[in-house]
Amino acid sequence: MCGIYGTTIKYSKEQFFKKLERTEFRGPDKMGLSTYKTNEGSITFGHNRLSIIDLDPRSNQPFTYASKIHLAFNGEIYNFKELKEILFKKGYSFNTTSDTEVICAAYLEYGMECVNYFNGMFAFVIYDEEKQILFGAKDRLGQKPLYYQLSKEGIEFASQISSIQLFNKQLTISQNSIENYLAWNNVPHPDSIFNEIKKIEDGNVFTFNLISKKFTTWPYWDISNNSSNGYKGNYDRAQNDLEGLLTNAVGIRMFADVPLGVFLSGGVDSSLIAALAKKNFNKVKTFSVKFDEKGFDESQYAKKVADHLETDHNIIECNYKEGIELIQNFSHYYDEPFADASAIPSMLLAKHTKKQVTVALSGDGADEAFLGYRRYQKLDKIQKTLNVPYFIRKLGGPILNVFQPNRYNGIKNILNAKSVEEAYLQMVVNTASPWLNIKTNVSQVNALKYLFNDNKNFYENASAFDLKTYLSWDINTKVDRATMAFSLEARSPFLDYRVVEMAQSLPTEFKYQLGNQKRILKDILYKHIPESYFNRPKSGFGMPLNLWFRNELKEMTLDELSLKNLKEIPGINPGITNKMIQQHMDGSWDHYSMIWKLLVLKQWISKNGAGNSIV
Template sequence: MCGFVGAVWKAGRAPIDRSLFEQTTQQLAHRGPDSSGFFFGEPASPDGSHCWLGHRRLSIIDLETGQQPITNEAGNLQLVCNGEIYNYQSLRQDLLSRGHQFRTASDSEVILHLYEEHGPDCLQQLIGMFSVAIWDQSRSSIFLARDRLGQKPLFYANLSDRLLFASELKGLLPFHNGPRELNPHAIDLYLRYQYVPHTTCIYQDVHQLPPAHYALIDDSEVQVQRYWSAPYRQQVTATPEFKRQTQEELRERLTDAVKIRLRSDVPLGSFLSGGLDSTLITGLMAQELDQPIKTFSIGFGTPEFDESSFAQLAAKSLGTEHHQRTVTPQIEALLPQLAWHYDQPFGDSSAIPTWYLSEETRGSVTVALTGDGGDEVFGGYDRYRAMLLATWADRFPSPLKKILSAKLWQRMPGSIQYRSTARRLKRFLSEMNSSPVDQYFRWISIFRDEQLAGLYSTEFQHQLPSEDPSDFLTDNMQDASDRDLVSQIMASDLQTYLPGDILTKVDLASMAHGLECRSPFLDHRVVELAAQLPREWKLNRKSGKKFLKETFCDLIPNEICERPKMGFGVPLDHWFRNELRTLAEDILLSDRMENRGMFGKEGVERMLREHQANTHDHAARIWSLLMLELWQRTWIDTPQTLPQPITL
């Protein structure tokens, strides 16, 4: 696992400072603590281009000779890569038979020779997670690509005088001339989705390359092309015999996905929360290895957020060497680190336990397998079952829906706790008069339209485009447009929530500690099979991930198989009424925040007051605003070329 920085500019244009380029590459040392490498390419002709590549390496495969950048036999191509190619050995043998010569034993060099052989079509042959950049000196062009599910990030800026690209945004900023201009639309989307979608970027003139896309960039144009999509429209025949055959196929594919992710020249283990997905992945690992697996989990003192007992149960059942740590988060010390490592505002508070879990795991191993992707691929979220109920309730006559969604029911007594049944029921009933898609968008939104209307300043509202913020959700439902609504939602989550939230969270938290995370559920062969399954095989109104449970019931203790989904969270609601109350008020009600002109102070005060009075649970909203403000203090307010974490 690694990080890279790149810059291309025409001969005669303003040069980039070499010392600053090297310093910027070193700023990504957390992604690659083992070594660094550089390529400083000069123009091949008077009208040619400079290309500089910087790379930081976390050594996983080929510890001795796998340094980057890597060049081909002719010396006209240069590659930097962040990621792992799991089927590199078979690809390498085929390329050798075609006459290609290898200088290393690394998986990354395979991509370079595949590109020589097939151009952009080489991506179709790769099984892995990656972001990659290839400089073609003969054409003065850059090829950028990102893996199918978006496990590895990639940002670029095609400016008037230079092209910049990097694994993290902080790798672009020192060379982006002019002020760091914020994108109001990205801020609005962040406050709804709790992450900045890949259709935009927090900065003007900077882009995120979407998952399953590549970009070819030369002097004349930028061509961005999608190269893969999950085959949701190819639904399999829902017969008992075919179901049995498909379960056998899934078992083969997921087992192989785990097996090829065990290739490593450094110590390896797994995350084990005690949930279905991590338990299953660890169980499949145990079948492939002849020694106990090192497994890792963390616990909290708050029972409703502590899965420790289930993690211990899974570890005992699978015979793992389990490492468990009970965490008392030092939030005031952690907040500046999160604001620095998460280059864009990031509002998912489960970044906190992910951070501590990555820190604990890196103390023993360098690679960890995870259960990420199981919920999106096999239908594990409670909200999918709520959507089933919503589609059923949508058939009610309009007068009945109006009665059930009336504000009267919202005044009935009930817990305001985020995970309480009463709160979920109230939220469900409040949306019954909306279409199921509108309901879903409001369910997943951190802030809703009416809440933002009472929060935004008039000036900021005028800066927002007329685009519907739900378009990001609905546009990504089109891959499954001929399927049922729940399948459409799952197809959208696979392309939106999974890469934008879950995978961003895991990548940046794990890379902050030099830990590589591998996700077998996100092997595209597994995803392609799951996409074709009928919805009723995956979930009904009572249970999710049915197909997964039935296929692997022998590997999962019954107590884990039947337990409700818990999630990976922290007691934010309690913290903002106690330990973090003063900190939140000092930052969110500061003149510094008010003077940015985004939010009216009255709206922020009202939200904090309602949370303190226990009449509303605004914890996720307070956290999102807090992370936005701390992010701006880190990346916008500082005059430094290479900002560092701030001090609270």
């Protein structure tokens, strides 16, 4: 796991190093910088290395293979050993034991099709001297970030936007992206917070011709638009097949030349990963977070699972002082406005886990692929509601307005929906709140084709949509930045593309039946851990922000979000927003999610707004 950077633009050597130093936390073990000649000038690659496999300096990057292939690579190729053996038999030689060298050889053998042979999480860029092109790729599920900017001066790319931003005088802040952030809690792909910088989308590759300056990007992998009933076996066989696949996915992610552990919340997903990790290795370290505040401490569930599995369990106790410190430095690590408040406990978990291990397995991806979110339970009820004639449903809006205008906007939008998918979109995108004044059509995102798909039922459409949006834009961003902030590598077996493809192929009832969510995962889990351990409501990875905003963070919140400051934030109604903040402070209402969203945005604008106009 690392941070990469590259450009054809001329900067001084000092500026190049400062761009690398800006994200040194991603890879503090070795900073590398190399400049290569091109037919039109030169290109510079930079790399911050977090050493995981082959700790020897011979695997440092930027990496050159066969004197003509130059690589900057962030991530892991989990099947590199098998690929290496195949390539060796084809005549390729290797001087390291790393996956970095295998990428180069695979590119020489398979060309741009090499990405189809990789099982991993990655973002890389290759400079091919002979063809005078840059070839880059991002992993199928988008676990590793890759930003780029095209300009008259050339191309610039990086793992994080701040490396491109430094010494860049051409940037303008996107008002559309700010409004999208307010609606989605993040900046949806392929856009960034700056108009001029874009993101490579998940499962995509790109080329940049260094002579013609032509940039092209296209997908090499995607979620199938066909019906989910591709799996032909019965339920028992599906359990066995999936358990075997997950066991392998966990096993290949436990290869490292550094200490490794598992994040364990005590829920279904992380518990299954921990159980399969214990199946692969006798000694496993597990880590969970504990908050002192009542209602936010679920560490006892993780400990119960850990005791059953006999892992070396570590409970990380967190307090508001650590949380406040991370909140104050949040934009330094996340680069763009990002409103998922679980990023803070994720950072705390990573910070303390790093003291013992350098790699940690997580349970991310299971909810999207196996229908685990609570909002999926509402879909059947919504369908029954939509079966009521439209003219009757339409009467519901005015009736709700009689009781309290604006309060029930979300319900009114669902009543007016023409399909379950349209109602689901209203559930996941925030446009109905009275404090918002969004002018951008935030629902016009490329991923809508996964939600509005006539070939699948509404459960499968919601799952595919969340894999392409919530997982990619939110969960993967959260995990990457939170762990990389403390130089910790996170690996998620549920995001093995083979697992996702199998999940997509399974009949819906294998995953969700009569309210039983993640049915097949639970049945696999109960082979290893008693079912009674999990007879409790599903919970999120939360922290007591609602209490902190009324107490320890009250002064800072009121200062940052004063009425004067609120008037400088696009896309909101300052008066209504200010009233809602006061409601939260006097305890009459809980608006912590809105406050967090605005605090993050205000912090980002304060640090990045100078000299960058909002257009």
